[in-house]
Amino acid sequence: MSLTDTLSPELVEGIIQQHEEPAWLASERRAAWRTFEALPWPTNRDEAWRYTQLERFSLAGLELVTAPRDRAVSERITMRITDSDAEGALVYKGGEAIYRDSKLKEAGVIFTDLRTALKEHEALVRAHLYSVVNATQSKYAALSAALWQNGTFLFVPKNTEVKLPLGAFHTADAGGLTAPRTLIVLEPNAHATFIDEYTSDEFGERLFASGSVEIILQDGAKLRYVSLQNWSRTVAHVSRIRAHLERNSRLESLTVSLGADAARAEVECVMAGPGSESEMLGLYFADKGQHFNQYTLQHHAADHAHSDLLFKGALRDASTAVYSGLIQVDEGAQKTDAYQTNRNLLLDAASEAVSIPQLEIGANDVRCSHGSTVSPVPEDQRFYLMSRGLRPEVAEHVLVTGFLHEVTSRVTLPKVAEYVERVVQAKLGVPGVDEKL
Known part of the structure; x- marks a missing residue:
């Protein structure tokens, strides 16, 4: 460029x-x-x-x-x-x-x-x-x-x-x-x-x-x-x-x-x-070759502060996602309490997700953890839903909605959560949902 x-x-x-x-x-x-x-x-x-x-x-x-x-x-x-x-x-x-x-x-x-x-x-x-x-x-x-x-x-x-x-x-x-x-x-x-x-x-x-x-x-x-x-x-x-x-x-x-x-x-x-708090939620759903990139920083510069990060995403149709996150704890930021989680659900073999959680800790009295997962849809779960009469697209909708629910359930604005769920449904092709949302 x-x-x-x-x-x-x-x-x-x-x-x-x-x-x-x-x-x-x-x-x-x-x-x-x-x-x-x-x-x-x-x-x-x-x-x-x-x-x-x-x-x-x-x-x-x-x-x-x-x-x-x-x-x-x-x-x-x-x-x-x-x-x-x-x-x-x-x-x-x-x-x-x-x-x-x-x-x-x-x-x-x-x-x-x-x-x-x-x-x-x-x-x-x-x-x-x-x-x-x-x-x-x-x-x-x-x-x-x-x-x-x-x-x-x-x-x-x-x-x-x-x-x-x-x-x-x-x-x-x-x-x-x-x-x-x-x-x-x-x-x-x-x-x-x-x-x-x-x-x-x-x-x-x-x-x-x-x-x-x-x-x-x-x-x-x-x-x-x-x-x-x-x-x-x-x-x-x-x-x-x-x-x-x-x-x-x-x-x-x-x-x-x-x-x-x-x-x-x-x-x-x-x-x-001191005593400051941050809850950082993230949600992404990529399809038709979209590319989503997330970078996060939880910078603890003071003592007794708390941060909790949860980013979850689903991908299909040869889409890609990248997550890179850092918890940074300064030398004087004792009693830090910090968590970082990123989880990705792959709906087809052509999609790809990269997750890079990181810690950089300069204090010695802290509680910090980080973790990430990238996994395909468990076939036994898909099979179970379809064996109960759900069409493949409906089964996929149930799986994705359930996977993302951990984020949407923590959103304290019901109208926002409802809109996000409708857009996800439209991208999944759920009948009756407007694709122009």
Whole structure:
């Protein structure tokens, strides 16, 4: 992969001028572009990318998407907003916010697009933007830092609870490069639920989506965060989700990969404060040659912190999946309690999964464990179900649903769990389930 004439520093200057951005942000963008140019493209010699099919994440020939072809909100998105029971919703297409709705009643809560936040709450945005995900972390993170055009800003003040979910829905109607961004800040003892969803109808052109999500949880804050990726099949998706947890804060995250041609989810959580907790759930189901890549980091930087990770995936139709995860325990992070599990179910002999769980422990009073499995469907189980009168496709649906239930049963948002199960059913060809979910 190489830089092409379609991406240049002039794009950065164009964004700065178009939106009349403040000097500090312009400086950050220019620095990010310089970092992007300086960093090498990842190769299969890099441990974090060893088994990734890098050719499927190429930017060759893609131009930056600067506007949607139209500002219509598709029926697909409208249905998802309704089904999610969101208290507030934002819809993005082609780098623009095309729909807003908010029923928020809690005083001091800010839920808006980043462009509006920069105008109305610049000091807050400046204090936190790029503090958790920045250009120095990877080639794609640098690209996102330099070229993002819009995104979501959620700020919840101390001792405030937003009871119903808030949602951002990212969609597309044209090919090119887009870089959505999310910034979530919860002050001490604040509570919220946020859903980032990526979905689109088929539009027949290649799209590369390079997203970044920054989460800051201050002392005692609690967040439920969902990243749900169900792009159409001409999309390549890279998302970097990184959270910073302070004392006694808690993050419950769910990362779902169902759509796109190829998708890489980088999910990182830094337990920076004593007593912080992170539950990291992941679910993926690949078919028709899809390639899903997951990289996770549980970084224990403080003592008495807890993290529990469970990622499960099913594959069929010559699809591939890669999971690489690291539990990193710093020298002073005593009394760490950390778990990491990845399990893969292969529905045919042509599909392949690679799982690489890892530990890096610098403290001597910890409890850490990790494990992974890759296995085909047990034929005795398939035979048993079919001997009871189930057709082969129904038997497979029962097996996959049961396998993934360990994840969906821990999702505390019933509407999200129901939607994921419907998409899985559609991919399995269950009669009566809409394939366009």
